[in-house]
Amino acid sequence: MPPPKTSRSSIGARRNPETEQAILDAAEAILQEGGDRALTMDAVARRAASSKATLYKWWPTRARLLLAVYARRKAQLDLADTGSLKGDLTAFYVNLFAFWRGSISGDLFRFVMAEAQFDPDILPVLRSYLDDRRRDTEVIFNRAQARGELRPSLIPATAAEIVVAVARDHLLTGRTRFEGEIDAIIAELTDGFSAPRSSLA
């Protein structure tokens, strides 16, 4: 089937932001209406009135397109500054789990992670994306360091890596309800990352 006459197309080698947003909108709408199975590259191109050549040039696989839709939603989530390490870690998990439970965000990320187990093409892109998110999360430890809350030997990048790994594991094992177990983990991480309190205090 030839693309429709009104086809949006790329303006040269650089992405056209309007077309890019139209494609991500189309993919998101298809996911919301029909779930993961409805999301085919054909369906997205048709709905976005985009050429399949453009779609495949920017997102060579379905997994990459899923990750782009997820990343656009995730970009709206900020890290709360609560004034303490424990407060910031609690806000991080509460907000992230609520984001994942709300609408299609959690399913989207679960599908990306699932596809990454079968499609090695997505792994470098996914790793690079997750590294960026880990760097975002380091701000929690940079703030805590500035407040003098941290163990001197703590490395913010490593602590952030542990925090995001636990979050992802909870999503992929169906545990994003905010229950006693994550509370215990937050307490454990806070104690582990904090400077020991003087026994004379």
Added chain:
Amino acid sequence: MPPPKTSRSSIGARRNPETEQAILDAAEAILQEGGDRALTMDAVARRAASSKATLYKWWPTRARLLLAVYARRKAQLDLADTGSLKGDLTAFYVNLFAFWRGSISGDLFRFVMAEAQFDPDILPVLRSYLDDRRRDTEVIFNRAQARGELRPSLIPATAAEIVVAVARDHLLTGRTRFEGEIDAIIAELTDGFSAPRSSLA
């Protein structure tokens, strides 16, 4: 297609261990020879000379069968007792990552985790299995507690949960080569879980 005349079958409601092992052997051989796509319930029943009724009665879904094959392989992995918390955590990650990289074990677990994102039926079974593995891992902290190495406030179950979450996250993001990053995490976890050393020491 009727089952072959020599069909193995269940002896009543309880599993026949010989049939169970034959089915798991068949599934494992199919995975090793043909990968994930070759593993259909039909192919397993045929190769094990088992009735499909028996196969479906014990493992109602492909994901449950994959988990059973994985669990049987995983049962052979012991936790080394090295005499220190840092040594035990290092051995845990080194041995587990080597197990996951070797042959089909890592792929098997990755496929189970991937299927769990689409097939909610497997989640309770998977959660129960992972809870058992977390309990196994607590022995590292029970030993460390007996040696007086741990922070007094540490809860072994929670610490073990963090340790296994980080391991699973590394597998699912393609990071089971034993590199600098997991070394940094082991050092961070060890420091976080350990009793603070006296500043007078």
